[in-house]
Structure formats: structure tokens, C-alpha cells
Amino acid sequence: MNTKQIDQEFVANTYNRCGVEICRGKGSEVWDETGKRYIDLGSGIGVTAFGYCDDEWMKAVTEQLTCFQHTSNLYYTKPCADLARLLCQKTDMKKVFFSNSGAEANECAIKVARKYCQNKKGEDFYNIVTLKNSFHGRTLTTLAATGQEHYHQLFKPLTSGFLHTDAGDLDTLNKCVTENKVAGILIEIVQGEGGVNCLEKDFVQGVEKIAKDNDIVLMVDEVQTGNGRSGQLYAYMEYGIKPDVVSTAKGLGGGLPIGATLLGDKVADVLGYGEHGSTFGGNPIACAGALSILKRIDDDLLQQVRQKSRYVWTKLQNAKGVESVSGMGLMIGIKTDKPAREVVEKCLERGVLCLTAKDKVRLLPALNIEQELLDEALDILLEIVGE
Numbered sequence: 093m094n095t096k097q098i099d100q101e102f103v104a105n106t107y108n109r110c111g112v113e114i115c116r117g118k119g120s121e122v123w124d125e126t127g128k129r130y131i132d133l134g135s136g137i138g139v140t141a142f143g144y145c146d147d148e149w150m151k152a153v154t155e156q157l158t159c160f161q162h163t164s165n166l167y168y169t170k171p172c173a174d175l176a177r178l179l180c181q182k183t184d185m186k187k188v189f190f191s192n193s194g195a196e197a198n199e200c201a202i203k204v205a206r207k208y209c210q211n212k213k214g215e216d217f218y219n220i221v222t223l224k225n226s227f228h229g230r231t232l233t234t235l236a237a238t239g240q241e242h243y244h245q246l247f248k249p250l251t252s253g254f255l256h257t258d259a260g261d262l263d264t265l266n267k268c269v270t271e272n273k274v275a276g277i278l279i280e281i282v283q284g285e286g287g288v289n290c291l292e293k294d295f296v297q298g299v300e301k302i303a304k305d306n307d308i309v310l311m312v313d314e315v316q317t318g319n320g321r322s323g324q325l326y327a328y329m330e331y332g333i334k335p336d337v338v339s340t341a342k343g344l345g346g347g348l349p350i351g352a353t354l355l356g357d358k359v360a361d362v363l364g365y366g367e368h369g370s371t372f373g374g375n376p377i378a379c380a381g382a383l384s385i386l387k388r389i390d391d392d393l394l395q396q397v398r399q400k401s402r403y404v405w406t407k408l409q410n411a412k413g414v415e416s417v418s419g420m421g422l423m424i425g426i427k428t429d430k431p432a433r434e435v436v437e438k439c440l441e442r443g444v445l446c447l448t449a450k451d452k453v454r455l456l457p458a459l460n461i462e463q464e465l466l467d468e469a470l471d472i473l474l475e476i477v478g479e
């Protein structure tokens with residue numbers, strides 16, 4: 093049996109895989125089982141921030157691997173401590189809780205918001221407001237947070253205490269917060285899975301004000317937008333706000349599983365001993381890799397991300413078959429005349445990996461993708477879109 097046959101027999105049927113087996117990768121290129129080469133504009137859904145088998149990242153990871161691979165959270169480890177410090181230095185947040193995925197990073201955020209408000213306001217202040225069309229993860233609680241009904245079906249009852257309002261509608265959000273007993277608001281600055289839709293600046297600043305006025309916890313889900321993807325270190329930085337909690341994952345580990353929940357002044361000491369935990373959280377290998385990624389997301393790199401973003405936008409906006417472009421930085425949504433799924437399938441055939449988000453084609457290339465590879469891939473994409 094080949095890999096595809098074994099997978100189809102023994103791996104749960106939750107993924108509609110596209111038929112290609114990935115065997116090897118370097119930078120923004122990968123090769124399949126037949127030796128066919130692809131340019132990757134998806135980065136494993138925004139995870140391989142500096143591409144495949146990046147030299148610096150591999151060095152950091154393998155150096156740690158030769159020391160020790162894991163210990164329990166009963167002991168201190170340097171990669172974990174150093175990564176937490178660097179995250180705080182770069183964001184002005186005060187403390188970090190490490191986990192292993194985006195959903196877990198959001199779970200921690202929600203626990204923090206609930207405990208903060210239960211301590212301060214009473215036990216019934218547990219509601220969390222999120223936006224319609226959002227995506228916050230697949231656990232039963234983060235599914236409840238996700239404002240898309242079709243993800244909820246078949247799995248009810250979900251965790252209770254979640255309310256959803258429309259993005260862009262401050263009046264309804266304000267009413268929702270004042271008329272219910274609310275602990276916090278959780279938003280994505282750019283709704284990734286929802287179709288790469290940026291929230292408006294006025295709305296985001298309004299959300300911050302509502303959270304402040306009501307002394308509730310403002311949480312920003314930067315799982316997809318974070319770690320340089322948006323052209324800022326975190327997308328909220330572009331909007332001039334200061335969240336109380338930032339959750340992130342995906343690109344932070346550069347390809348190893350890690351989640352981080354960053355806690356600001358207001359909530360830094362909300363969680364006490366034994367109130368949250370994770371066996372693998374803060375794993376030294378994952379943290380060593382993340383540290384090497386985070387160190388390189390400096391002003392220079394961010395400027396390159398923004399410059400590449402402008403380049404891609406210009407190329408796309410004038411192209412035949414493109415209806416509209418959305419997103420921020422190297423998180424780009426393209427509404428095409430052709431169905432997005434068809435575009436992605438044809439790109440695959442022609443050796444370009446890209447993604448969909450709702451009815452759009454979605455691009456999440458490595459932050460350091462070479463200009464020549466970007467050009468080559470975009471030419472193929474635009475030829476298909478314009479056919």
C-alpha cells in the first residue's frame with residue numbers, strides 16, 4: 093500500500109486531502125512523491141513562517157534537541173523563559189502562558205477573561221462576545237466562540253456563555269455588553285477562515301473603548317494574523333489599540349506546535365497556581381524554534397512583508413478574472429470570477445500551492461519568500477484566474 097492508501101484506511105476522515113503527498117521541502121518549494129516541484133503560497137496554513145527547513149530555525153531546534161527534548165512544567169527551562177521575555181519585550185504585554193495550538197491559546201484567553209470578571213463582578217459575569225463569521229478553533233469551547241453556525245451543527249451542546257454580534261456594528265455590540273453579564277470580547281483583526289476580511293479601524297477602536305468603559309477583557313485572536321503575517325508583528329499594532337489578552341500560534345513555531353496567550357497589565361496575575369496547565373506547553377524544542385523565528389521578525393523583515401504585500405496587491409488588482417483583493421500583509425484574499433476551489437485545483441496541477449477561505453482564494457506565503465518564486469507562482473495563478 094502507498095501512503096495515500098494507508099492514510100485513507102487508517103486516518104480519520106476529517107480532511108479532504110488533495111491527493112498530493114509532500115516528501116521534502118526547502119524554503120518556499122516542496123516536492124511530492126513523484127518528484128514534482130511546487131511553489132508554496134500556503135505555508136501549511138500560515139505556519140512555516142520562514143519556509144521549509146529554514147537553516148537558522150533548524151539550527152536552533154537541533155541545538156535544543158541535543159540537550160533535552162522535554163521536561164515537565166515542574167522545572168524551569170531556558171527556551172521557555174527566553175521566549176516569554178522576548179514576546180513581552182516586543183509587545184509590552186506582561187506574562188505569557190504557553191500551550192500547543194491556536195484553540196488552546198484561545199481557551200486560556202477565555203479562562204482568564206472569565207476569572208477576571210468573576211473575581212471583580214460576580215460569578216454570573218461569564219459571557220464572551222465574539223463576532224459573526226469569526227473562527228477561533230475546534231474545541232467545544234472555541235467552537236462556541238466561533239461565530240459560524242455550520243461549525244456548531246452536530247456537536248451541541250457547546251460550552252454556554254457565548255454571544256455573537258456583527259463585525260462593524262458598534263451599537264449592537266455595546267448593547268450586547270451592557271444588557272448581558274459579559275466578561276470579555278474576542279475578535280480577529282482580519283477574519284482569516286471567514287474570508288480574509290479586515291475589520292475597520294473605527295470599529296476596532298470602538299471595541300477597545302467598550303471593553304475599557306465596562307472594565308471587561310479585550311482579547312485579540314492573532315493565531316493567523318500574528319508573528320509578522322500582517323506586516324506588523326501583531327495586526328492589532330496597525331490599529332492603535334492595546335488588548336488585554338493576545339492569543340497566537342500558527343507561525344510562531346515556524347512549523348512546530350506552539351500556542352501562546354499573552355497577558356497585559358490588567359490580567360497578568362489573574363491565573364494562580366494550578367488554575368491552568370499543559371503537559372507539553374512551553375516545550376523546549378518548540379520554544380527554541382519560536383525564539384529563532386521571533387528574533388528575526390524585526391522592522392526590516394516587517395518592511396519587506398509590507399513591500400511584498402503591496403507588490404502582490406498591485407499585480408492582482410489589475411489582473412483579468414480578479415474581482416477584488418482583501419487582507420493585510422502577506423495574508424491575502426482574492427475574489428475571482430472562477431470558483432476559488434477550481435482555481436486552487438488548477439494551481440496545484442501547475443505546481444503552485446494555495447488555499448481557499450470561504451469563496452476566496454487565500455495566499456499565506458512564507459514571510460521571506462524569494463521574489464523570483466513569488467513572481468513565478470503569481471504568473472501561474474493569474475494565468476489560471478484570467479483564462
Ligand SMILES: *Cc1c(COP(=O)(O)O)cnc(C)c1O
Pocket residue numbers: 192193194195196198227228229230280284285313314315316317341342
Ligand atoms: C487556525 C486558527 C485557530 C485555531 O488554531 P489551531 O492551532 O488549529 O487550534 C484559531 N483562531 C484563528 C484565527 C485561526 O486562524
